[in-house]
Amino acid sequence: MKALVFHGANNLAFEDKLKPTILQATDAIVRITTTTICGTDLHILKGDVQTVTDGRILGHEGVGIIEEVGANVMSFHKGDKVLISLITSCGSCSFCKKAMYSHCINGGWLLGNSIDGTQAEYVRIPLADNGLYLLPPDVDEEAAVMLSCILPTGLECGTLKGQVKPGDKVAIVGAGPVGLAILLTAQLYSTSEIIMIDLDDNRLEVARTFGATQVVNSSDGKAAERVMSLTHAAGVDVAIEAVGLSQTFNICQAIIAPGGYIANVGVHGKSVELHLERLWASNITLTTRLVDAGTTPMLLRMVQSGHLNAKKLVSHRFELSEILKAYYTFGNAIKEHALKVVIKNTITINVD
Numbered sequence: 001m002k003a004l005v006f007h008g009a010n011n012l013a014f015e016d017k018l019k020p021t022i023l024q025a026t027d028a029i030v031r032i033t034t035t036t037i038c039g040t041d042l043h044i045l046k047g048d049v050q051t052v053t054d055g056r057i058l059g060h061e062g063v064g065i066i067e068e069v070g071a072n073v074m075s076f077h078k079g080d081k082v083l084i085s086l087i088t089s090c091g092s093c094s095f096c097k098k099a100m101y102s103h104c105i106n107g108g109w110l111l112g113n114s115i116d117g118t119q120a121e122y123v124r125i126p127l128a129d130n131g132l133y134l135l136p137p138d139v140d141e142e143a144a145v146m147l148s149c150i151l152p153t154g155l156e157c158g159t160l161k162g163q164v165k166p167g168d169k170v171a172i173v174g175a176g177p178v179g180l181a182i183l184l185t186a187q188l189y190s191t192s193e194i195i196m197i198d199l200d201d202n203r204l205e206v207a208r209t210f211g212a213t214q215v216v217n218s219s220d221g222k223a224a225e226r227v228m229s230l231t232h233a234a235g236v237d238v239a240i241e242a243v244g245l246s247q248t249f250n251i252c253q254a255i256i257a258p259g260g261y262i263a264n265v266g267v268h269g270k271s272v273e274l275h276l277e278r279l280w281a282s283n284i285t286l287t288t289r290l291v292d293a294g295t296t297p298m299l300l301r302m303v304q305s306g307h308l309n310a311k312k313l314v315s316h317r318f319e320l321s322e323i324l325k326a327y328y329t330f331g332n333a334i335k336e337h338a339l340k341v342v343i344k345n346t347i348t349i350n351v352d
Ligand SMILES: [Zn+2]
Pocket: 038, 039, 040, 060, 086, 149, 150
């Protein structure tokens, strides 16, 4: 089969790999119909993620059709259309019992990381009963694939961890796909104001169409001052960091109102300065977490009922054979005006 394979930093190839087979009785083999590229895949491509080794098929997002199930897979059958979660979980370890599936000692983020992923014609899904969701026939595939990673990440690590409540003033730093996923899910909680902060005017314009009430271009280094003036010096109730840099984390620290929540979503490669000399008396809460994807069933219902327009996040569409072009477009997102790029597998013919 054809697959997108990592061969070290800045070295990807679209090449032939062996079709995966059932290794454990709890596995399923899924024929991918739709996949996409995550910001995390770009980190891998740069060589930032040490667990990803030469020869790995990338991708942790996808929708597909079950081709084969192991003897112990109870909830799924050949021919089922499924959404693939980025998180593999056993459901029975101490972390799974606390609903911290991302820390599952038998799973976690494995796909496209320590095992082969979804940017291929087929993928093997371990512990399939927990990592797959039956896709209702009326849910659009492009909308569904936004629920593999990005929307649970935005909801769980940003909106929920930041305790967004009705009437809150919220600031989101970073208007990339994850920032926009936070913007979409924060609005489910009837916020009074959402201020979007980014370096790029085009992304800020997109954020307006997604429901941002104010936008602030941070390229002059004065974003915090601007937010304070927009909030009449009060600051915001929730500041969500969706970039992963010290500058963007500093904006959150500078604009948080007493009693507020700073929710970190960004992946940080370097340390940041924590300004406790200012914040020690401000009753703030600082949160971090990995995405557990426990909200996926709820998000599926929101998409199905029309309350969450997940498909809005899709800006470009490619065939699986064009995946290197898709990587270029997503990797140059600002220049290409790209949000999420959807990739369709039209290589594999369904023989059923
Ligand atoms: Zn992801």
